[in-house]
Amino acid sequence: MSRSEIDAIRELLRSKPRPAGFAERRERLDAIDSSAPLARDINLEPIDANGVPAEWSLVPGSDASRVLLFLHGGGYCSGSIVNHRGMVTEAGRAGVRTLAVAYRLAPEHPFPAALEDARAAYGFLLDQGIAPSKVAIGGDSAGGGLTLALMTVLRDAGQPLPRCAWLVSPWVDLQMTGASLAEKAQVDPLISKPYLEELASAYLAGTDAANLLASPLQAELAGLPPLLVQVGSAETLLDDAVRITRRAGAADVQIKLEIWPHMIHAWHLWAAQLEEGRRAIASAGAFIRAQL
Numbered sequence: 001m002s003r004s005e006i007d008a009i010r011e012l013l014r015s016k017p018r019p020a021g022f023a024e025r026r027e028r029l030d031a032i033d034s035s036a037p038l039a040r041d042i043n044l045e046p047i048d049a050n051g052v053p054a055e056w057s058l059v060p061g062s063d064a065s066r067v068l069l070f071l072h073g074g075g076y077c078s079g080s081i082v083n084h085r086g087m088v089t090e091a092g093r094a095g096v097r098t099l100a101v102a103y104r105l106a107p108e109h110p111f112p113a114a115l116e117d118a119r120a121a122y123g124f125l126l127d128q129g130i131a132p133s134k135v136a137i138g139g140d141s142a143g144g145g146l147t148l149a150l151m152t153v154l155r156d157a158g159q160p161l162p163r164c165a166w167l168v169s170p171w172v173d174l175q176m177t178g179a180s181l182a183e184k185a186q187v188d189p190l191i192s193k194p195y196l197e198e199l200a201s202a203y204l205a206g207t208d209a210a211n212l213l214a215s216p217l218q219a220e221l222a223g224l225p226p227l228l229v230q231v232g233s234a235e236t237l238l239d240d241a242v243r244i245t246r247r248a249g250a251a252d253v254q255i256k257l258e259i260w261p262h263m264i265h266a267w268h269l270w271a272a273q274l275e276e277g278r279r280a281i282a283s284a285g286a287f288i289r290a291q292l
Contacts (some may be wrong), residue, residue: 005274006262013189013264022202023050028076036272042089049124052117053102055081057089066096066292067125069162071118071150071265073141075171075199076106085139087268087281091138091166094285096292099125103146110205111214114142118150136149140266141237142199144170148216148224148244155223164226164291166284168234169237169266170216170244173239174200174209178239188236190265197235217244226254228287230280232263258283265283 072084086172103117139147144167212219231241245257271277
């Protein structure tokens, strides 16, 4: 591993003060991915997924009948298809088509709008004739929590579940009880407890943070498909990943946890500059390919 690469990204993040407003934060996140050009062999297609804006991506040789449905991070208040485009499209090199979902954001659209949109997009795939056994769902940060919430909703409704799921730095506890929020506060350049509290307040809009569809850490996890969890050792949400792995494993869910040394929150987003980002995406791709 080249520590210089992750150190350079840390320095870049620390050199830019966090914008105060949600509009400015969204612009800043979009700038992350736009700095790296998209690979020339990737074909993008914007679509309407049962009323939810979304985007297909496909690389030559991939099987269009196998799909990665991706729910981006951003604390439910920012993040977009644009700033996750590099991460998502490169994950498609696992031999799948990807569908990135632009679910509604808080505070304009609080809980459960994001979950409703995720469910609509999954339903769109089934409506298109994609077999659930050929679908993987992925998400980073809030998108990881949203992925788990979606699967518990589908399971409880008796609907078919996807074949597997990929969770990157998942935010699964909006009550924020993890010890790593304090233990990693000095080394995480992105995520702090006060910042998460602000995001949670905007998303929940009065809903109890213990709601199992907002904080799936305490949800019943039995019956979920195989999961891959990836998290960096240098992030405040480390305990969210470790605890959800333990709870899922105790519920007899097949789950694999990867803790990447020195990595920060959702480091995959800097894959163009970061070898570990590329390796983590490749590891996720191998997991998805083996499952589908």
